[in-house]
Amino acid sequence: MSQPAFSSPTPAPGSRAIAASALRRAGLIDQDAKMRDASGKPSRKGAPKQSARPRANPYKPRAIDVVMGKDQQAAKPLTARLAPGDPARAQRLAIKGGARGRRNAISLNGAPVPGRVIDLWKEWVNSRWNPEAKFLNLERIDEDEYLKRHGLTSPTSQDATKAAQVIFKIASQLKPEVETISLAHNGLISGRIMVPLAHYLPDLVNLSLEGNRLGGWKEIDYIASKRGRLQKLRELILKGNPMRELDYKNNRAQQYKSEIARRFPALEMLDGEPVARVGFDAPTASVSTSTRHHTVLKSFAWNMEPSFIAGVDGAIVSNFFVRYFPLFDNQRGALIHAYAPDATFSFSANTGIPPRARIEGIHVSKEYPNQRKLEWAPWLNGGQGGSRNLGRIAGGLQRVTQSLHLGSEQTIRAIVDLPVTRHDVAGSPEKFSVDAFPVRQGERTNLLVTVHGQFSELPSEGIRSFDRSFVLAMAPEGSRAKQNGWEVMILSDQLVVRALSSFDAWRPGPMRVQAGDLLPSAGLQNALLPLPELQRAVMQDLILRTRLNLQFAEDCLKNNDWDLERALANYEQVKATLPGDAYLPPDAFMA
């Protein structure tokens, strides 16, 4: 029988049919798809699987293989490294051996079948991993023969977000944890490839992006800490990227450094140079804090107290307010003399809705009929630079700088541009709360004054709450402040404007934590006064929870080494046996 002239050479008909039906059963092709003829494709290197790069020490087990329990020699075929126990895979392998021989995997459209992709990537990631240095070297990905050989889509290509996810997920499983990654020289234009990096490796310490084509802040924002990413990044390299090189060329190196530093709070080195910054004694994981058992209270040991003024004659503070606020309301220009020539001023709007005010319905009550007429825009955008809420200024440094007013003239220009206000400091003192005390600054002693209260905003006559912090210095002889009758001079002034909340918040007295909590009467608090502070706090807490009188409470605590939890448990055990006079009368507690 002669073969039709036009048919191309094929393997024995029977084996092909078997292969096709087996594939269908394994769910890898659907019923109508034609099976691909391997010989129709340009030939590829069909060598049995080897690592893309020669390994430094072929006899040492790779980290990933150790993890998988498969310490192995270099040239073991990939098939033997697949995880056991997957029947579908085993079936595919059997088919592969039978029908093809030349290619490493049966493929749809030239790409490896899904299950194998992960294993190929695992092997590749592994080949780039240096466990001693905790360094994953992902530079020059596209030049890597391995990808071409196995038909893997490079993660740097446009539509390969999945590959990047797979790679970084594999990286997150490496042991020990990856500390350093290089993505240098990958021609990256977009930072999007790094989204899975930040997701899977949030504790990354060092990152090199040298020699890519990242053009602007948007590309770095994919991993910037504003959104809680890469908070532990200590070293970053961006040399060779347009975003850095252009700024350097145009004399904006300082701005470039600032913009990067703002995005990574733990950054210590940028492009090989230390990052100037300020440190705090924050707790570190390695420092073990006191193991002493700390009592957890359910009440406040301390009451709300009235205004606090110390270290200075109270008249100085009240004289200042009595002069400052009416001028702020009616003649802001005249305030220029109150500010030091190099004073700093800024304001910010906290537009959050105060929870308790909302529950009480303050903003819709008859007492405050004009609240609905208030708008935030004049505060957010006015004042010659806008609201300086550093937590919300997402964009560049420019807004951060513009909203800080330096010197008395800039300050007045900004203040004059704010909405008109009416404070009533003298008339309703209970609506204001002040805390003032001295602060040393170098050789000098200044005065920190914080005042909380409310003002009416014109023209709407809606009421706002505000918090204002001043750093004041005594006006020096011959200074413009002194000459204009100011006893004090403003060095620094920060204003926060908020939605109205009730001045009840600072009404002096004990405070509840939860609804229904008992509060101590003045008499009870006086009776507790002689005790040392921390004992007093624990006694008060126990009494408020049990109503025990002082004697019984003290005995209970003494018998339990002043451990509040144990004392409470002890009380629960014995309370059935306690006499009525173990308890305080109702008037020991506030109504």
Add this chain to the structure above:
Amino acid sequence: MSTLTPNDIEIATRAAENFTRLYYTTYDSPTRVGDLPNYYRANSALTWNGRPFEGVEGVRELVSGIPPTKHEVQSFDCHPIPGSQPPSLLVTVSGIVTHGKGPSGNPPNTPHKAVDGHPRVFSQTFVLAPDPNAPPTKSGEVAKYYITADALRFVG
């Protein structure tokens, strides 16, 4: 008088961002009695709702006397205070704080309009100063700052 450079402002802004995040995380953690005092020194002066405390021991005593907290910072601002180099920083923070268990810790038949248990608005002002006795520990670190003054009030 020393003039402020954009660099000073930029470092101050970053300092405030870091500080705010670190401070309230520490405040809200179960180890705050051990950890929070580290931000202060012996000469720190602070007030809590008008009650004064002093120094590292004062802070320890203060936080031993309040229930566990959960802070949410809604806005903060910072500038260098003219008059010294490296400058002291004035930082104001505005936000809400929940003590104890919050509204879910209230008894079941608590009336709707009762505010107890619900978060309070707080206002806290710090003066951060460079510690003359602490050498910077890492390269690039301009100075180690600590809280030299701190005034907190519940305001809503």
